[in-house]
Amino acid sequence: MFGPGSQFHAFFDDPRWALAIVRATVLEAAHPQIGAALIDNSTFVVHPWRRLRNTLVSLQRMFGPDAQVRQREAARLNRLHARLNGTDAQDRPYDAMDPDVRAWVVATLFESAVTMCRLSGQPLEQAAMEQLYAEFQAFLAAFGDEAGHLPLSLHEFWTYYDRVVEEELENTEAMRIILYKLFDHLPAPPLLNSLPTLWAAGRTVAGPLIGAITVASLPEPFRRRSGLPELPGAQTLTQGAYLAVGLARFLPDGWVRTDTITDLLALSLDSDDPRARTASALRDKVDRAAALLRLIAPLPPEPEPAATGGGQRGAEEFFREVLDQTGNGYLDWPDLAAMARELSSRLDLDEPLETRLYSAFADWWRELQPALDTDGDGRISAHEYAAAVPSLAGPALIKLAEVLFDATDKDGNQTIDADEYRALFRTAFHRDTAGTEVAYTRSAFVKDFLSFMSGRRRSTPYDPLLAQA
Structure with missing residues (x-):
């Protein structure tokens, strides 16, 4: 069967x-x-x-x-x-x-x-x-x-x-x-x-x-x-x-494989996956071909891709790209549940860690709703979020970061190594420190997570994690 x-x-x-x-x-x-x-x-x-x-x-x-x-x-x-x-x-x-x-x-x-x-x-x-x-x-x-x-x-x-x-x-x-x-x-x-x-x-x-x-x-x-x-x-x-x-x-065997195609479509070009180098080279060729085409038949200029290296982003942009996971214009429990679902899938969690992660997101929702839901309709609009300009790094978000660290740290040694990092972010880990013993500590992980989720700063690993299509 x-x-x-x-x-x-x-x-x-x-x-x-x-x-x-x-x-x-x-x-x-x-x-x-x-x-x-x-x-x-x-x-x-x-x-x-x-x-x-x-x-x-x-x-x-x-x-x-x-x-x-x-x-x-x-x-x-x-x-x-x-x-x-x-x-x-x-x-x-x-x-x-x-x-x-x-x-x-x-x-x-x-x-x-x-x-x-x-x-x-x-x-x-x-x-x-x-x-x-x-x-x-x-x-x-x-x-x-x-x-x-x-x-x-x-x-x-x-x-x-x-x-x-x-x-x-x-x-x-x-x-x-x-x-x-x-x-x-x-x-x-x-x-x-x-x-x-x-x-x-x-x-x-x-x-x-x-x-x-x-x-x-x-x-x-x-x-x-x-x-x-x-x-x-x-x-x-x-x-x-x-x-x-x-x-x-x-077509020859191996040319059309569903898992290969979907992996390539989701591939980050800064990944240490060998296919990323091929994809990057292919994209460069497409860019050159597009530039030649524009010389022959000028087109409106392409918008610059959004930077992902640590620049600030506006509150409404952060709301739209990260918080509003379902795309209905509001932040409510299904959006945070969708985050928990994606993180659980990436990390392939079993019980009880999966329930711990969902519970941590639920606690964060219970902390957010009374602070930001000013009209009492049970959900948070982009306007309510932007008008409050909140600092989201309350106790519940800190606890969530701690739980996510525990879920990522599969071997429980209180650091995230390259394989554990890749399981969560699907990208390279400390490429510039290859050959050295470098790990992602709990404090560094929590700090970066809070900076992304509350400071609304762009982050190379975290943007694809929750904002990627």
């Missing part, structure tokens, strides 16, 4: 999966419970590349051959989902641990994989489809959910799928954001941060195209009921896109 030889393993590095996963995400977001949870808690609008990488790493672990890794990842995801509950704008409850909701997420992944093959002219044979469905059933079972929320047989699945599409899915805000806003405003991945004009030009073309392809691939009853516009010729365009992207499968 898992690992090499499984149907899903063959699909994971298939470039068509990039289109299929967008489609599956739209169908998930159209479920009212999932859509509400995404709007309230997710960072997918502001930090899409971070979210994508974390999702792919999780899928690799869940569908990999190691049962212990799979059980550990399932436990981590269960803890994460247990923290996601609330009510939507219509006062309807949502709960990420609802077994019917979890079954629908798995259903969208399976059905989108089947649709991916059909649209690219290579429909799955019945035996292969049965095998893939059994793998997704095993995937759901790994979370400990009781059988029955996902139909037991493939024949029953299609009746279940049609019923949910026709009776439960809605034109949710989260779905509309994914289709019409996400790609229009998609920030550049870290590797392309220094090429904003080139990225914006590509996004302007690709965004509407991906949206049109995705809409055309959705079930027709749902498109009609939700009033989703379908462009003339979109069905042909969709089939052509899946077919064209699928041709990349015939």
